[in-house]
Amino acid sequence: MPELPEVETVARDLQRWVAGATIVDAAVHWDRTVRHPQPPERFVAEIGGATIRRVDRRAKTVLLHLEDGRVLTVALRMTGALIVTLPGTPEDPYARVVFSLADGRELRYRDVRKFGRIGLWPGGGLRGIGAGRGTRSRKVAEGSGRYRIGEVFSGHGPEPLARSFTLARFAARLAGRRAKLKALLLDQSFIAGVGNIYADEALWRARLHPLRTADTLDERDLRRLHRAIRQVLREGIANRGASFSDYVGADGEPGANAERLAVYRRTGQPCFRCGRRIERIVVGQRSTHYCPRCQREPVAPGA
DNA sequence: ACGCCTACCTGCTTGC
DNA sequence: TGCAAGCAGGTAGGCG
Numbered sequence: 001m002p003e004l005p006e007v008e009t010v011a012r013d014l015q016r017w018v019a020g021a022t023i024v025d026a027a028v029h030w031d032r033t034v035r036h037p038q039p040p041e042r043f044v045a046e047i048g049g050a051t052i053r054r055v056d057r058r059a060k061t062v063l064l065h066l067e068d069g070r071v072l073t074v075a076l077r078m079t080g081a082l083i084v085t086l087p088g089t090p091e092d093p094y095a096r097v098v099f100s101l102a103d104g105r106e107l108r109y110r111d112v113r114k115f116g117r118i119g120l121w122p123g124g125g126l127r128g129i130g131a132g133r134g135t136r137s138r139k140v141a142e143g144s145g146r147y148r149i150g151e152v153f154s155g156h157g158p159e160p161l162a163r164s165f166t167l168a169r170f171a172a173r174l175a176g177r178r179a180k181l182k183a184l185l186l187d188q189s190f191i192a193g194v195g196n197i198y199a200d201e202a203l204w205r206a207r208l209h210p211l212r213t214a215d216t217l218d219e220r221d222l223r224r225l226h227r228a229i230r231q232v233l234r235e236g237i238a239n240r241g242a243s244f245s246d247y248v249g250a251d252g253e254p255g256a257n258a259e260r261l262a263v264y265r266r267t268g269q270p271c272f273r274c275g276r277r278i279e280r281i282v283v284g285q286r287s288t289h290y291c292p293r294c295q296r297e298p299v300a301p302g303a
Numbered sequence: 304a305c306g307c308c309t310a311c312c313t314g315c316t317t318g319c
Numbered sequence: 320t321g322c323a324a325g326c327a328g329g330t331a332g333g334c335g
Contacts (some may be wrong), residue, residue, distance in 0.1 A: 001328060032311095060329075071324080077329050078312080081320060113312045115329065179306070244327085246314095284307075286328065 002076040003060060004160070004193030005236025006247050006255065010082050011057040012066070013250030014107075017084050022051045022102040030096040033109065035117040046120055047072065047099070059156050059192035063149075069123035071149040074109060080116030083108045112246055121149040156192040160229050170226045174214045182210035184282045187231070194229065197242055197264045200289045201232040204263045209295040210281070210288045235260070257281040264287040 002010070028040040028046050037043050051067040062082060064072040073274030074082055087104040097118055099107040109118060118143050157173070158165050173191075177184060184190050185199035194202070203210050205228035208221060218224070241247060244265070262272050267280040269290040281288050 003329090075329085078327080079314095111312095112314070113327095115312065117330095177305095183306080186329090285309090287326085 001078060001195055001197060001244065002080065002241070002247050003195035003198050003236075004057075004233050005198070005239075005257065006241035007057050007060045007062055007076060007193070008237050009241045009249050009255060010076070011055050011062050014055040014062065014084070015160075017250060018052050018101065018105075018107060019054055020052065021107075022049065022106075023099045023107075024035055024049070024102050026099040027100075028096070029098070030111075030114055033096040033111065033114065033116060033118055034123070036119040041132060043118075043120060057175060058153050058159075060195070061153075065123075068165075071121050071123055072103045072153065073117075073119045073121060073149070075117045075119075076111075077113075077115035077117070079112040081110045081246065081248050081252075082250055083110060083248065083252045084250050085252075109245055119146065119152070121152060124148040124150055133245075153192075155189050157188060157190045158192065160193060161233055162190050167223060167226045169221050171219075174217065174222065177214040179214055180210065180283060181208055181212050181214060181225075182286070184214055186284070186286065193228070193233070196286050197261065198229075198232050198236060200264045201261055202228040204290060204295060205232060207294050209297055210283055210290055211297075234269075263291065265289065 003013055026044045028044060031040050034043045037046060046126045050070070050072075052064050052072075053067045054065045056063050056065070060075065062074040062076070064074070066072060074080070076082070085106045085108055092108060092110055094110045094112050095108045096114065096116075097109040097110050099109075100158070101107060109116070158169070174184075181203060182199055185194050185202065186196065200210070202225065206221070206224040208217075208225060236242060236255075236257045239255055239257035239260060240249055242257035242261060242264075243254030244258055263278050264286070266278045267289060268277050270276070271278055271294060274291065274293045276291055276293040278289055279292050281290075
């Protein structure tokens with residue numbers, strides 16, 4: 001499940017391997033993977049001849065900045081992967097879009113479950129992203145006009161690893177919120193890039209129960225949570241991401257972070273801090289893993 | 304504005 | 320062994 005650390009790994013790989021490369025052709029094998037422009041034939045016509053200037057990441061989306069200013073976005077969602085292959089590499093039945101590069105290599109978008117989306121957008125408006133209050137995700141639907149790349153992300157919250165994501169700013173964003181911590185961490189308009197794995201890991205590290213509500217946190221809780229979010233994401237990047245089934249880097253290799261996780265998918269196994277068995281509950285339709293001793297139950301109001 | 308729910312997808316695991 | 324149900328979860332979009 002590509003979250004911030006996994007997407008960052010892919011973007012860094014691609015920056016090393018395809019920055020400067022020219023896309024000479026593209027083949028779309030699953031139409032709905034291409035979100036914009038529509039129809040896919042138009043997408044193919046518009047991407048042909050484009051040269052990749054730089055590759056980076058915003059939230060959980062890979063951004064391939066083209067020389068002419070346009071931006072190719074790849075949202076990996078659940079099972080998406082961007083893999084660079086050498087000439088002669090066998091075809092992949094799960095490759096939904098294949099970009100042919102001028103030097104003979106291919107940049108393949110592989111996606112077993114077809115949730116991922118690729119878009120091509122006019123540049124502009126990226127500056128200042130995440131500086132706003134983080135509204136609910138705006139409607140930037142397929143086929144509904146040509147939004148600039150900045151507008152695609154206008155509804156996203158701040159980047160948790162940015163220097164500007166300070167404790168004060170985090171506290172200000174949390175103020176007045178009464179949602180469960182788990183739900184809040186998964187909300188991309190609150191913070192960009194955290195998914196189910198790193199939400200559970202951050203809460204374990206901060207010793208906070210996933211059902212605690214944001215308005216019950218004191219200053220020390222806030223500080224621990226702010227720190228924990230940044231730590232688990234940085235460690236994930238250092239280990240090239242966590243692989244469970246489908247996630248791989250642009251080299252096609254899985255990351256090493258899955259075996260270093262403290263709670264995610266460790267139900268019934270001992271907590272690394274206290275030895276108590278990790279439990280699994282469902283919060284907002286998402287499986288949630290935590291230590292019942294280290295992460296104490298929320299106290300009912302008025303109890 | 305916010306919290307909650309479902310659809311989108313397919314492969315793997317589980318249970319009978 | 321076979322087969323169906325359950326599970327995995329990011330996010331658009333709908334509802335109250």
